[in-house]
Amino acid sequence: MERRKFLKYxxxxxxxxxxxxGQWIRAIANDTILDGLNxxxxxxxxxxxxxxxxxxxLNMVIPISQYDNLAKxxxxxxxxxxxxxxxxxxxxxxxxxxxxxxxYKEGKVQIIQGVGYPNPNLSHFRSKDIxxxxxxxxxxxxxxxxxxxxxxxxxxxPTGYPNxxxxxxxxxSIGSTSSPICQGELAxxxxxxxxxxxxxxxxxxxxxxxxxxxxxxxxxxxxxxEQTESYLSVIKAAAAKAKNxxxxxxxxGQNTLADQLxxxxxxxxxxxxxxxxxxxxxxxxxxxxxxxxLTDKLTGAQPLLLSKVSKAIAAFEDDLKLMNKAxxxxxxxxxxxxxxIKSNDSLGTDHGTTWPAIIFGSRVNPGLxxxxxxxxxxxxxxxxxxxxxxxxxxxTGLYKQWFNLENQEITQILGKSFPEIQVxxxxxxxxxxxxxxxxxxxxxxxxxxxxxxxxxxxxxxxxQILIYSVTGQLVKTHLRQKYPxxxxxxxxxxxxxxxxxxxxxxxxKNGRETLKFVVK
Numbered sequence: 001m002e003r004r005k006f007l008k009y010x011x012x013x014x015x016x017x018x019x020x021x022g023q024w025i026r027a028i029a030n031d032t033i034l035d036g037l038n039x040x041x042x043x044x045x046x047x048x049x050x051x052x053x054x055x056x057x058l059n060m061v062i063p064i065s066q067y068d069n070l071a072k073x074x075x076x077x078x079x080x081x082x083x084x085x086x087x088x089x090x091x092x093x094x095x096x097x098x099x100x101x102x103x104y105k106e107g108k109v110q111i112i113q114g115v116g117y118p119n120p121n122l123s124h125f126r127s128k129d130i131x132x133x134x135x136x137x138x139x140x141x142x143x144x145x146x147x148x149x150x151x152x153x154x155x156x157x158p159t160g161y162p163n164x165x166x167x168x169x170x171x172x173s174i175g176s177t178s179s180p181i182c183q184g185e186l187a188x189x190x191x192x193x194x195x196x197x198x199x200x201x202x203x204x205x206x207x208x209x210x211x212x213x214x215x216x217x218x219x220x221x222x223x224x225x226e227q228t229e230s231y232l233s234v235i236k237a238a239a240a241k242a243k244n245x246x247x248x249x250x251x252x253g254q255n256t257l258a259d260q261l262x263x264x265x266x267x268x269x270x271x272x273x274x275x276x277x278x279x280x281x282x283x284x285x286x287x288x289x290x291x292x293x294l295t296d297k298l299t300g301a302q303p304l305l306l307s308k309v310s311k312a313i314a315a316f317e318d319d320l321k322l323m324n325k326a327x328x329x330x331x332x333x334x335x336x337x338x339x340x341i342k343s344n345d346s347l348g349t350d351h352g353t354t355w356p357a358i359i360f361g362s363r364v365n366p367g368l369x370x371x372x373x374x375x376x377x378x379x380x381x382x383x384x385x386x387x388x389x390x391x392x393x394x395x396t397g398l399y400k401q402w403f404n405l406e407n408q409e410i411t412q413i414l415g416k417s418f419p420e421i422q423v424x425x426x427x428x429x430x431x432x433x434x435x436x437x438x439x440x441x442x443x444x445x446x447x448x449x450x451x452x453x454x455x456x457x458x459x460x461x462x463x464q465i466l467i468y469s470v471t472g473q474l475v476k477t478h479l480r481q482k483y484p485x486x487x488x489x490x491x492x493x494x495x496x497x498x499x500x501x502x503x504x505x506x507x508x509k510n511g512r513e514t515l516k517f518v519v520k
Contacts, residue, residue, distance in 0.1 A: 044402055045328055047264055047277045047316075048146075048181060049257070049358075051309070051335040053284030054124065057355040058341065058385065060097070060306055061111055063372035065090040073379040074343035077291045079298060087111070087368055095298060096307040099248075099314035100358075108317060109360050110423060113370030114388025116354035120337060124285070124351075127336040132180045134392050134414055145395055146171065146276055147184035148413045149403065152446050155518040156501055158187045162230055168238075169231045171276035172267070174260045179278040185447075190278060191231045196239045196263060238270030239263075246319035250311055257281040258312035265319040268329065281308060284335060288346035300347070309333065313360055321362070330361035330402060330424070332394070342379045353384040357394055365425045390418060397423035408453060408489075409444045441506055443492065447518040454492040456506045456513065460485035464507040467494070475502065494519055 059077060063070065067081050084092035085101040093101050103109045119137040121127050130137055134145035143151070150157070150170060157170065171190035173179040182190035244266055250258050260279035267274065283305055291300035313331065320326040334357055339349035359365075370388045392414055399405040399413070401424035411417045442455040454465070465478040476495065492504075497519045506513050 043328065045268060045275050045277065045330075046398065046402060047261070047279065047329060047331040048179075049309075049313075049331055049333040050179075050278065050280040051284050051305075051333065052128075052280055052282040053286070053335070054127075054337045054339060054351055055284045055305075055335040055355055056286060056290065056302055056339040056349045056352075057113075057335075058339065058373070059290070059302060059349075060094050061113060061356040062092050062094065063090065063375070064092050065372050066375040069375040069377050069379075072377065073341050073375060074349070076294055076345075076347055077297060077302075077343045077349070083298070091368055091372055094303065094306050096303040097310035100310040100360075103314060103317060103360065104366070107366040108362055108364065109358060110364045110366055111368050112357040112359070112389055112394065112421065113368070114354045114373065114385060115334075115357045115391050115394065116337070116387035117390055117392070118387070120353045120384075120387075122337060122351040122353075124336060129180070131334060131336055131391060132183075134395055142183065143185060144179070144181040144183040145392075145413070147182045147189055149399065149405070150182065150189045150276075151184045151186075152409065152413075152444060154184075154189070155446055155516065156186070157184065157189060162234070168234055168273040170274065171278070172235075172264075172274050173278045174263055175278075175280060181278060182276060190276065191235075193232070193235060193263075196236060196266070235267065235272065238267050238272035241271060242266060242269035242323070244269075244319055245322035246315050248311070248315035248318050250315070255308045255312055257308050258315055261312050261316040262319070265316055265323065265325075268320070268325050269323040281305065281312075286339070286348050287344070287350060288348040290343075290348045293347070313358075317360065317362075326362040330359060330364055332398065333358035333360070334391070338385060340381065341373075341375060341383050341385060342381050344381075350381075354387050357391070359394075359423050363424055365422045369421065389421065392418045393421045394423060396420040406442055406455065408455070409442065412445045441513045441515055443504060443515060443517055447520045448492060448494050450491075450493050452492045452494070452517075453489055454504070454506075455487070455489050458483035458485055458488045459508050459510050461509045463488075464505075465492075466505040466507060467497070468503040468505060469500075 058070070059074075062079075062084050064081065064084055064086070071078055079095055083095045085095055085098060086092040087101070087104055093104075100109060104111070117130060117137060121130060121137050129135070129140075132144050133141040135141040154166070154170060162168070169191040171182045173182070173190040173192050174194070175192065176194060178188040178190045178192050180188075182188050244262055246265075249262050252259055257279060264277045264279065283301065286301050289300060290302045291297040316331075317326065320329055335355050337351060337353060338355035339352040341352070343349050373385045395414065396410055396418045397420040399410045400407070400420050401422070405413075407417070443452060445452055456463075460483070462480060462482045464480045466474060467476040467478055469475055475497065478492070499519055501516060501518055504515055504517055
């Protein structure tokens with residue numbers, strides 16, 4: 001985050017109310033502009049499950065059709081063919097994952113084979129950056145793929161948060177640090193909790209900060225931590241309103257992923273209006289001792305990790321079902337890269353390219369996507385799996401089908417267009433809060449520039465586009481024009497407006513709509 005930008009917006013947006021901007025906004029029913037701002041809608045939640053270290057996907061989603069050649073390439077770690085849990089006659093899961101296999105058969109799991117990106121980078125740190133930022137392998141982007149979506153919805157965050165319209169955390173990272181996935185332009189959108197007893201106490205009382213770089217840093221850190229503490233009271237209140245119902249969770253401390261997902265389920269059941277949750281499980285960098293021994297391939301580092309993932313997801317889904325919250329949540333399991341086709345002499349695997357993604361939940365488009373990789377009879381130590389799906393195709397599917405973003409906005413967020421993968425079942429790929437066609441308005445990019453596009457519905461009569469300050473003063477009449485009936489897209493040129501937050505009003509005969517935008 002650039003603190004110069006943070007301080008600039010702090011000055012420009014004091015006491016400004018905030019809304020869930022970027023989703024469809026309802027028409028204003030009265031003459032007070034601020035009263036027409038739509039509240040944050042929590043109907044859909046996404047849980048991101050990060051497997052840190054690079055999962056050996058070829059030993060998780062096993063191509064039964066390639067078993068003979070696979071045994072030649074990695075016979076020292078490969079389980080017996082009869083032990084594989086079949087998803088189809090040609091593909092199965094590692095025997096450590098019976099719970100996930102059952103969820104697959106219940107239609108609650110989608111597995112996408114061969115996920116990666118062109119010109120893969122096999123460094124842990126760089127590959128994580130690429131996945132979290134949704135960048136090309138040769139491009140550095142400081143924001144995250146979720147953070148940029150949230151930029152459009154909460155353009156001036158963190159100033160003024162929490163507030164009456166958005167009292168709950170926008171995103172939550174469970175662990176020790178906020179996830180770069182939620183890094184926005186001005187701040188990271190995720191609050192951090194280690195457990196439901198997390199707390200922050202500012203032991204020093206500081207009322208003034210020196211006007212120096214150190215003073216600015218100190219003010220920033222202190223304000224951010226105090227803001228986190230203000231969210232913690234809401235988090236704890238939500239946790240106290242509900243309890244976990246599933247008996248499938250492992251004993252606390254034995255499966256850290258299950259412990260984290262148990263917290264997420266508790267908060268969702270308690271009514272926390274947070275849409276993004278990020279959890280993680282480490283230990284996947286299995287260069288050695290991936291299995292216990294040549295004679296015991298069902299135990300070891302990776303089988304244990306696979307079992308933890310399987311049990312954690314199954315318990316989480318069972319909990320959501322018992323809480324009547326299953327239809328509100330989907331999960332996405334990812335890792336930074338896969339492993340090589342050929343195993344090494346240390347009963348392990350080295351850094352590789354593609355990996356299988358898992359989408360889980362009652363509303364996913366279930367099944368197995370992608371073909372089994374072709375394993376040649378002779379495999380070299382440097383041979384890798386070919387990419388079938390760019391990971392950004394999954395992001396596009398999540399943006400569009402779960403969060404209902406339009407193609408133009410998705411392209412703006414990702415920097416280019418990617419074909420979507422159908423991650424959500426067709427019957428459920430609808431907005432979480434239905435609106436009439438005449439209630440839809442979008443503006444992107446936001447913060448605006450001279451190329452920003454405005455999308456709205458015309459009633460066939462005259463339309464006025466007006467710009468107001470957040471205090472309700474008319475700043476500019478952008479245009480007044482008669483448009484034909486239907487969906488309109490026009491270029492919005494804000495002109496010489498000073499930096500700050502403004503309200504854009506589209507006024508028509510049958511009502512008006514409002515959204516908030518930022519001028520840098």
